[in-house]
Amino acid sequence: MDAVIKMTNLRMRYNDKADYVLKGIDLEIMPGQIIGYIGPNGAGKSTTVKIMLGMIQNYEGDVEIFGENIKTNAVMYKQRIGYVPEVAVIYDSLSGYEYLIFIGELYKLDLKLVEYKAKEMFKLFGIQEALYNRISSYSKGMKQKLLIISSLIHDPDILFFDEPISGLDANSVMVFKEMIKQLSEQGKTIFYSSHIMEVVEKISDRIILLNKGVIAADGDFEMLKEKSKEGSLQDIFNQLTGFNEHEIIAKSLVETIRLNSIGEHDSADTMIQQEV
Amino acid sequence: MKKDFLLIKILTKIRGVFKNTSVNFEDLITILSLKLTLDDRKSSAMGMAKKQKLTGMKSNLLMQGFFGLFIGLVMLVPFDLFYKISIITAMDLFFMVMFMISDFSSVLLDTRDKDIILTKPVSLETMNVARLIHVIYYMISLFLALNAISICILTYQYGVKILLGFVIMLVLLSLFIVFVTTILYSILLEQFSGEKLKDIINAFQIMLSVVTIISYQLVGRIFEFVDFEMVIHIRWWTYLLPPAWYASLFKVLVEGDFTRAYVIMAILSVLVPIISGSALIKWILPKYESYLSKLQIEDGVFIPKNSLKERLKQSLYNIVARDHKERAFMKFADANLSRDRKLKLMILPNQALGYVFPLIMILPFISRSNGIQGLLTELNGSLLYMNAYWAIVMFTSNFEFMQYSEKFEASFIYDSFPIEDKRVIFIGAIKAYYIKYMLPGMIFINVLFLFLCGMSSLVGLLIIDVMSFFLLLLRYKMTHLELPFSKEVSSSGNKNPAPVFGLMGLCALVAGAQFLFVKNNVLMGLLVLIVMVIMTQLAYVSLFKRPEKIKQN
Numbered sequence: 001m002d003a004v005i006k007m008t009n010l011r012m013r014y015n016d017k018a019d020y021v022l023k024g025i026d027l028e029i030m031p032g033q034i035i036g037y038i039g040p041n042g043a044g045k046s047t048t049v050k051i052m053l054g055m056i057q058n059y060e061g062d063v064e065i066f067g068e069n070i071k072t073n074a075v076m077y078k079q080r081i082g083y084v085p086e087v088a089v090i091y092d093s094l095s096g097y098e099y100l101i102f103i104g105e106l107y108k109l110d111l112k113l114v115e116y117k118a119k120e121m122f123k124l125f126g127i128q129e130a131l132y133n134r135i136s137s138y139s140k141g142m143k144q145k146l147l148i149i150s151s152l153i154h155d156p157d158i159l160f161f162d163e164p165i166s167g168l169d170a171n172s173v174m175v176f177k178e179m180i181k182q183l184s185e186q187g188k189t190i191f192y193s194s195h196i197m198e199v200v201e202k203i204s205d206r207i208i209l210l211n212k213g214v215i216a217a218d219g220d221f222e223m224l225k226e227k228s229k230e231g232s233l234q235d236i237f238n239q240l241t242g243f244n245e246h247e248i249i250a251k252s253l254v255e256t257i258r259l260n261s262i263g264e265h266d267s268a269d270t271m272i273q274q275e276v
Numbered sequence: 277m278k279k280d281f282l283l284i285k286i287l288t289k290i291r292g293v294f295k296n297t298s299v300n301f302e303d304l305i306t307i308l309s310l311k312l313t314l315d316d317r318k319s320s321a322m323g324m325a326k327k328q329k330l331t332g333m334k335s336n337l338l339m340q341g342f343f344g345l346f347i348g349l350v351m352l353v354p355f356d357l358f359y360k361i362s363i364i365t366a367m368d369l370f371f372m373v374m375f376m377i378s379d380f381s382s383v384l385l386d387t388r389d390k391d392i393i394l395t396k397p398v399s400l401e402t403m404n405v406a407r408l409i410h411v412i413y414y415m416i417s418l419f420l421a422l423n424a425i426s427i428c429i430l431t432y433q434y435g436v437k438i439l440l441g442f443v444i445m446l447v448l449l450s451l452f453i454v455f456v457t458t459i460l461y462s463i464l465l466e467q468f469s470g471e472k473l474k475d476i477i478n479a480f481q482i483m484l485s486v487v488t489i490i491s492y493q494l495v496g497r498i499f500e501f502v503d504f505e506m507v508i509h510i511r512w513w514t515y516l517l518p519p520a521w522y523a524s525l526f527k528v529l530v531e532g533d534f535t536r537a538y539v540i541m542a543i544l545s546v547l548v549p550i551i552s553g554s555a556l557i558k559w560i561l562p563k564y565e566s567y568l569s570k571l572q573i574e575d576g577v578f579i580p581k582n583s584l585k586e587r588l589k590q591s592l593y594n595i596v597a598r599d600h601k602e603r604a605f606m607k608f609a610d611a612n613l614s615r616d617r618k619l620k621l622m623i624l625p626n627q628a629l630g631y632v633f634p635l636i637m638i639l640p641f642i643s644r645s646n647g648i649q650g651l652l653t654e655l656n657g658s659l660l661y662m663n664a665y666w667a668i669v670m671f672t673s674n675f676e677f678m679q680y681s682e683k684f685e686a687s688f689i690y691d692s693f694p695i696e697d698k699r700v701i702f703i704g705a706i707k708a709y710y711i712k713y714m715l716p717g718m719i720f721i722n723v724l725f726l727f728l729c730g731m732s733s734l735v736g737l738l739i740i741d742v743m744s745f746f747l748l749l750l751r752y753k754m755t756h757l758e759l760p761f762s763k764e765v766s767s768s769g770n771k772n773p774a775p776v777f778g779l780m781g782l783c784a785l786v787a788g789a790q791f792l793f794v795k796n797n798v799l800m801g802l803l804v805l806i807v808m809v810i811m812t813q814l815a816y817v818s819l820f821k822r823p824e825k826i827k828q829n
Contacts, residue, residue, distance in 0.1 A: 053395045078397040089391040091310065093317040105306040106396040 002067055004158060004189050005029040005052065010061040012047055021047050023213035024061070029191070031157070034184045036204030037193035038233075040241050043210040045193045046086060049160050052191075053083055065158070079107060082151035086162040088143045092135040096122065096146050099135060100153060107154040114153060121149045125172065140167035148176070158189045165199070177203055201233035209240055216240045281312045283413050298401045307393065307406040340371060340421040348425030357434070361441075361526045364426055365519035368449060370487075372418055376411070376457040404561050408454065415450035434530055441526045448549045449522065455552040462560045465567035478617040485625035490632050510537045521545035589711070596707055601695070605704025606711075609678070609760055613712055618682040618765040623674055623713070630670030630717050634663040634724075652728070661725035661733045661740070662791055665783040668744045671714045672751045673776045678705050679758040680765045687762035698759065703820045705760040706752060710745060718744055735801030736794065739808060743786060746812045747779065749819060754778055 010025040022044045029035060039045050050056045051063060054074055063070050065077045091099065097118060104114030122128045125145045130138060135146065144167045151159060159180070165173045180190050181203065194200055200207065201221055209217040209224075217224055217240050221233060230236045238244060284305055294301050347367055351360055393403055423442070430438050464473055514520050514537075524541035527533040580586075589610075597603040613619065638660055681687070690701060722737050754775050794800050 055390055055394055075397050075399045078395060081395075083395045085391055089388045091314055091388060091392065093314055094310075098313075102306065102310050103396065106303060106393065106398055108302070108397075 003028040003064075004031050004066060005191075006062075006064040007048075008062045008064075010048070010051065010059060010063060012044075012051065012056065012059040021213055022051075022059075025210075025213075025215060027208070027215070027218075029189060031189050032184055032187045033205045034180065034190045034192060034203055036200035036207040037191060037210065038195070038197070038200055038207065038237060039210035039216075040243075044213045045210055046162060048210070049083075049162060049191065049193065053081070053160065054078065079154070080157045081160065082154070082156035082158070083160045084144075084147045084151045084162060084164045088140075088147055090135055090143065090147070092138075092143075095132050095134055096138070097131045099146065100150055103150050104153060109154055117153055118149065121153075125149070125175070141169060141172070144168055145172065157187070158191065159183070160191045160193075162193050163195070164192070165194075165196075173199075197232070197234040197237055207233070209237065211241050281309060283312065283409075284309055287409070297405075298399060299405050300399065300402045303398045303402045304406050304409070307398070307403065308410060311406070311410045337417055337421040340418055341424070343367070343371070344422045344425050347422070348429050351426050351429045351433075357531060358520075358523045358527055360426075360430065361523035362517075362519040364423060365445070365449070365522040368419060368422055369453065369518060371422060372415060372449070372453045373457060374485075374487075375414070375418055376453060400562075404564070411454050412450050415453060416446060419446050419450065438526070438530050441529045444529070445522050445525065445545075448545055451553055452518070452549040455549065455556045458556055458564075459552065459560055462564060462567055474617060478620060481621050482624045485621065486628040490628065515541060515544070518545075518548075521548070592711060596711075597704070599700070601700050602704050602707075605701050606708040609705040609708035610712055612681065612761050613678075613708065616682050616761075619677065619680055619761075622680060622765065623677045626670065626674045626677070627713055627717070630667045630674070631720060633666040633670055634721060637663045637666055638728075652730075655728050656730040657732050657796060658729055659733075659736070659791055659795065661729045661737055662787050664721045664725060664737065664740045665743075665787045667717055667721050668740070668747055669776070669779050669783050671717055671744065672747045673779050674713070675706070675709055675748060675751050676757065676772060676775065678709060678760045679763045681761035681763070682765055684762050684764045687759060690759055690762070699820050701759055702752060702757075706748060710748060714744060714748065732796045735798055735805065736790065736796060739790060739794070739801060739805050742805065742808045742812055746808065746815060747782065747786075749812070749815050750782065751775060751779060753819060 005027065006029075007025050007027040010022055010027075011020055012022040013020045025044075025048065037045055037048075047056065051059050052065065052070070054070060057071070066080065068077060070077060091102075094102065097115075100118040101111060101114060104111055119128070119131065122131045122145075125148075127142050127145055130142055135143065138146065144164070148164060151161075161180075165176055168176065177199070180192070184190055184205070192200065192204065204221065206220055207217070207224060208215060217227070217236070219227070224233070224236050230239050238246070287305065287308070291301050294304065347364060350363060355363075389403060389407075394400065427439070427442055464476055468476060510520075521541045521544045524538040525545045527535075527538045528542045593603055593606055597606055613623070641655070641660060690698065695701065718741055722741065725733055725737060755772070790804070794804055
């Protein structure tokens with residue numbers, strides 16, 4: 001089977017003087033995998049995703065999606081990908097319905113089908129009453145559901161999810177997790193980046209841990225566990241990113257919170273030293 | 277979304293133009309109808325209380341049409357065609373560039389397009405062309421609104437031939453403006469990053485609104501300044517003025533005047549848009565997206581400073597507000613007033629009017645006399661300083677803007693924090709507003725009139741200073757105001773006219789009384805001053821310090 005996504009020595013920096021955000025990423029992803037893409041803040045996760053979506057062009061190295069270099073064939077591969085961004089950017093003076101029709105037109109879909117799918121999916125997500133309302137009146141969870149629907153309405157083969165479940169209630173999260181499991185069984189590739197380790201641990205076939213612009217670990221959960229001899233993905237994450245002071249920092253935080261006057265306790269300074 | 281926009285219909289008729297380009301016509305239409313729909317809804321989102329019939333764009337066009345009427349009147353004066361077209365072009369250039377920077381920066385600098393449209397199978401070229409057409413469409417509407425009346429008058433004067441000139445000018449001028457603004461933005465985007473750039477654009481917007489607002493005030497006096505016997509002198513710098521290019525184009529086209537200078541400038545009027553256009557397409561547009569991504573980088577750093585200015589402000593705050601909560605809200609209001617860009621865009625141009633209005637009012641008195649020395653002796657001891665009340669009307673009525681904020685939702689803190697008496701938020705805002713905006717204005721006015729009217733105006737001016745705070749307190753009481761920074765900034769940015777007229781009437785009354793009974797009489801003045809200080813103190817205490825009356829159910 002051929003890789004659906006292939007990156008070779010991917011490097012990226014935002015300007016000539018800045019440091020590299022991505023320092024040479026090599027990656028091959030097979031169809032039907034759910035990839036848990038994790039890493040601390042600023043590791044370069046969103047940058048990688050933005051490059052694959054064609055939102056950033058001035059990267060170094062090669063990215064192939066569906067076997068084609070996205071620098072030379074920059075448009076048509078997007079017909080087969082879906083994306084849920086981390087921050088909900090949306091033209092929010094449209095209604096949910098109008099937004100989905102707009103998206104459908106850009107994907108050149110049959111608008112009757114889009115309309116049917118939109119109604120059906122709004123109903124299944126339990127927000128059917130909001131379909132014709134202005135998006136600016138949506139709650140956070142409703143906006144998130146709309147983003148999820150808009151990323152799936154054209155039945156794409158690769159899905160990029162960036163914190164897709166933020167703002168969703170527990171029931172919707174269960175629906176969502178089951179849905180992506182079934183989608184992957186039908187051959188869809190899902191690129192799932194998140195900070196919620198428990199979820200990533202449960203749903204991913206393969207976990208890629210990015211730290212400071214390089215891949216720090218790559219493999220399924222069992223493999224990572226064996227390699228690092230740690231219990232949960234959270235522990236593995238902490239170990240691989242070299243972080244083990246959460247108790248000390250939390251303790252200092254609590255002490256700082258409980259402080260009544262300066263001078264009573266001077267642990268604020270010691271904490272900073274510990275962190276460095 | 278509806279699709280029956282005029283622009284879409286026209287484009288569908290000329291779709292052949294896009295046949296052999298990398299632009300996908302269907303995508304183009306989809307994106308453009310989205311953009312026009314969004315424009316249509318822009319202000320209706322705000323008008324929750326009272327439904328506005330006109331959207332932001334349409335009311336803007338109406339305003340420009342009004343201005344066009346004045347330009348049209350100027351056309352009735354028997355100038356040379358060269359001057360007439362120069363005036364028209366200068367006005368068009370100014371208003372259109374201003375429009376591009378102030379209203380359309382949101383279109384040119386929209387980063388949502390990138391996240392939503394570019395992640396779909398749409399080519400970058402298609403999206404950029406859609407953007408360009410969107411902008412040019414509004415340029416044309418603006419051009420027509422500004423010039424419709426002038427065109428009618430000039431057609432009557434010069435015959436139908438002149439219409440051809442206007443058609444050519446419309447195309448060239450719109451292209452020229454779009455290209456120049458985009459190139460300007462790109463240069464700014466390349467040089468500066470994120471927050472800094474937004475500040476620069478904000479400064480531009482404020483500057484241009486100041487110029488428009490002031491020129492609206494000056495428009496009635498334009499005939500006083502115009503020298504009717506102008507002879508055309510073309511100097512070397514005339515070649516650098518775009519209005520002169522277009523005026524020459526008309527000379528050549530309409531009057532068939534083939535003087536060398538006219539021909540050269542007419543060629544420039546065609547050449548420059550074409551050259552800047554190709555520069556834009558070749559070098560700038562491909563990089564534009566990466567420039568735009570800079571906008572998303574937020575890099576404002578506000579480390580507490582210990583400068584002299586800060587310390588002065590601090591001690592001033594300590595003097596005027598003893599209560600620490602009040603002081604906290606003063607600092608809060610001050611920070612918001614200096615950082616909130618949309619708020620600044622609303623306040624500062626109106627504020628500038630406060631500085632300018634007294635000057636405009638005393639202008640007729642100044643032009644009559646000759647020489648600065650003669651002027652000063654003539655004005656010494658006069659009551660011209662009463663014009664300071666104009667400034668007070670502007671300054672106090674601008675207080676209304678304090679209700680607005682770019683991030684009005686954040687006003688939840690007023691409810692979630694333990695604040696027993698919400699009046700403390702207002703008094704903090706009032707004092708911060710006074711110190712930040714009114715105090716510098718009042719100092720300027722005092723210095724100006726002390727210089728013009730001499731020391732005898734000192735007591736009178738002191739009364740006016742006290743009145744400025746008194747009237748600010750009255751403005752607060754006059755109509756119901758929302759808590760500071762708790763209302764969404766509306767696109768029109770217009771003040772509620774009722775309190776403005778109210779304040780104007782009050783000021784007229786007060787100024788009239790002062791004019792009739794106090795004049796420059798020192799004793800009388802001091803007496804009034806003391807009474808006013810006491811009254812202000814009383815008003816202040818009864819408005820903010822006396823315990824709130826418990827409302828009966």
